Amino acid sequence: MCTIVPISLTVGANRIIPTIAIPHPLGNPDLSIEEERKLRMSLVKRALAALQTNVTEQTVFKEE
Amino acid sequence: MEKIRVVHYINQFFAQIGAEDKAHVPPEIKQGVIGPGILLQKLLGDSAEVVATVFCGDNYYAEKSDVVSEEIVNMIAAYKPDIFIAGPAFNAGRYGIACSTACLSVAKKLSIPVVTGMFKENPGVEIGRGLYIIETANSAAKMKDALTAMVGLALKLVNDEEIGTPEEEGYLPRGVRENYFAEKIGAVRAVDMLLRKLAEEPYETEYPLPSFDRVPASPPIIDLKDRMIAVVTSGGIVPKGNPDRIESSSASKFGEYSLAGLDKLTSAGHETAHGGYDPVYANEDPNRVLPIDVLRQLEQEGVIGKLHELYYATVGNGTSVANAKKYGEDIAARLKEAAVSAVILTST
Numbered sequence: 001m002c003t004i005v006p007i008s009l010t011v012g013a014n015r016i017i018p019t020i021a022i023p024h025p026l027g028n029p030d031l032s033i034e035e036e037r038k039l040r041m042s043l044v045k046r047a048l049a050a051l052q053t054n055v056t057e058q059t060v061f062k063e064e
Numbered sequence: 065m066e067k068i069r070v071v072h073y074i075n076q077f078f079a080q081i082g083a084e085d086k087a088h089v090p091p092e093i094k095q096g097v098i099g100p101g102i103l104l105q106k107l108l109g110d111s112a113e114v115v116a117t118v119f120c121g122d123n124y125y126a127e128k129s130d131v132v133s134e135e136i137v138n139m140i141a142a143y144k145p146d147i148f149i150a151g152p153a154f155n156a157g158r159y160g161i162a163c164s165t166a167c168l169s170v171a172k173k174l175s176i177p178v179v180t181g182m183f184k185e186n187p188g189v190e191i192g193r194g195l196y197i198i199e200t201a202n203s204a205a206k207m208k209d210a211l212t213a214m215v216g217l218a219l220k221l222v223n224d225e226e227i228g229t230p231e232e233e234g235y236l237p238r239g240v241r242e243n244y245f246a247e248k249i250g251a252v253r254a255v256d257m258l259l260r261k262l263a264e265e266p267y268e269t270e271y272p273l274p275s276f277d278r279v280p281a282s283p284p285i286i287d288l289k290d291r292m293i294a295v296v297t298s299g300g301i302v303p304k305g306n307p308d309r310i311e312s313s314s315a316s317k318f319g320e321y322s323l324a325g326l327d328k329l330t331s332a333g334h335e336t337a338h339g340g341y342d343p344v345y346a347n348e349d350p351n352r353v354l355p356i357d358v359l360r361q362l363e364q365e366g367v368i369g370k371l372h373e374l375y376y377a378t379v380g381n382g383t384s385v386a387n388a389k390k391y392g393e394d395i396a397a398r399l400k401e402a403a404v405s406a407v408i409l410t411s412t
Contacts, residue, residue, distance in 0.1 A: 001408060001409065001410045001411070002410070002411040003126070003127065003411075003412070004126050004158070004161070006161065006187070006190075006191055007157065007161070007187045007411075008411070010187050010190040010191070011187075011277075011385075012277055012278050012279060013409075014279070014280075014281035014282070015281070019410075021123070021127060022087075022123050022126065022127070022158075022341050022412050023123070023341045023342045023343070023344070023345045023346060023412065024345040024346065024352040024353070025299070025352070025353060025410055025411065025412055026351065026352050026353060026354075026355045026410060027345065027349060027351065027352030027353075029345050029348070029349075029352075036352075037357065037358065040351065040352075040355050040357070040358050041358045041361070041362075043355070044355050044358045044359060044362070044408070045362075047408050048288060048293075048362070048367070048368065051284065051285050051288070051406045051408075052284045052285055052286070052288060053284055054283065054284045055281045055284075056281065057281070058281075059281075
């Protein structure tokens with residue numbers, strides 16, 4: 001899970017989830033606490049879905 | 065003769081705007097030189113003039129690179145440059161990516177020569193493959209060496225002189241092959257090389273293998289509800305006080321920490337040791353980097369079997385690829401030992 005996807009591609013990560021921002025990849029201080037937690041949950045769920053997906057090459061799991 | 069017009073790109077740090085707290089500033093252009101541009105102008109001498117300097121916050125560029133590149137091209141076009149010089153970025157990852165991205169856009173849109181400089185492990189090297197990137201040391205202490213080589217190459221490019229090999233000019237190999245007539249045929253050269261290798265003498269390969277570390281993707285996990293998931297981060301989240309004293313840059317170690325009894329991370333219990341990004345948001349709520357709160361919820365809801373009781377953290381800032389690989393191997397061995405099925409890695 002990273003904000004700068006090109007770095008993860010360069011270093012060879014196979015399942016990549018783009019995140020929010022460098023200083024807060026899994027959060028957004030501009031949102032309310034509830035909204036922020038909802039955002040974090042959706043990102044982590046996307047990561048869990050990626051772990052359960054078969055990939056044969058480097059794959060970026062973008063928002064659906 | 066008219067002077068060669070040079071536009072220089074630097075980041076917010078070298079523009080003397082500020083450090084990580086200013087990494088979000090949008091691009092701006094100013095007439096003349098700023099920061100390392102003073103030395104650049106001195107090295108260029110009388111034949112060329114740095115007419116303008118464009119600068120941008122590293123985070124701002126990294127997060128909006130398409131938009132920023134276009135903005136930068138428009139800004140510098142007004143100064144009618146003959147050549148564009150970016151950096152040097154040394155081992156600063158986001159800065160290196162910004163330099164390469166800016167060079168690619170400028171070369172494409174303005175059709176002028178571009179030169180940048182960075183350390184060979186900078187991720188900007190891969191992004192800028194094909195560009196002239198002068199190989200620099202990994203720290204700004206070698207600014208003069210870096211700029212001297214960049215200026216030498218820049219003047220040759222703008223004057224349309226013949227460019228030598230990467231070794232002669234000091235740039236990183238661009239993946240371009242040139243035909244030439246060799247004195248000996250390939251078979252003879254190959255056997256010569258083999259004999260030198262057998263005699264343990266130095267030899268130079270004619271076809272270096274790419275150094276990317278690629279691993280086949282792991283098979284997907286099934287039955288998530290029965291599996292143990294672990295978290296690992298390069299974002300520097302450590303127990304408050306940083307008990308292992310993990311360095312804020314060029315980390316020499318990683319830490320192994322307990323999550324037992326924690327249903328989330330708090331500003332009272334954890335903080336970031338990372339010196340490469342503004343720590344305010346992570347210190348306020350460390351779950352923004354290491355999402356323990358939602359993973360615990362998913363554990364309680366039975367979506368995942370279990371969250372591993374230990375997590376691993378290091379600081380990715382300026383940490384060498386060789387060290388990072390070593391930590392990764394060690395962490396992976398410990399996770400396997402603990403029967404962890406899958407890992408979520410978070411990076412800043």
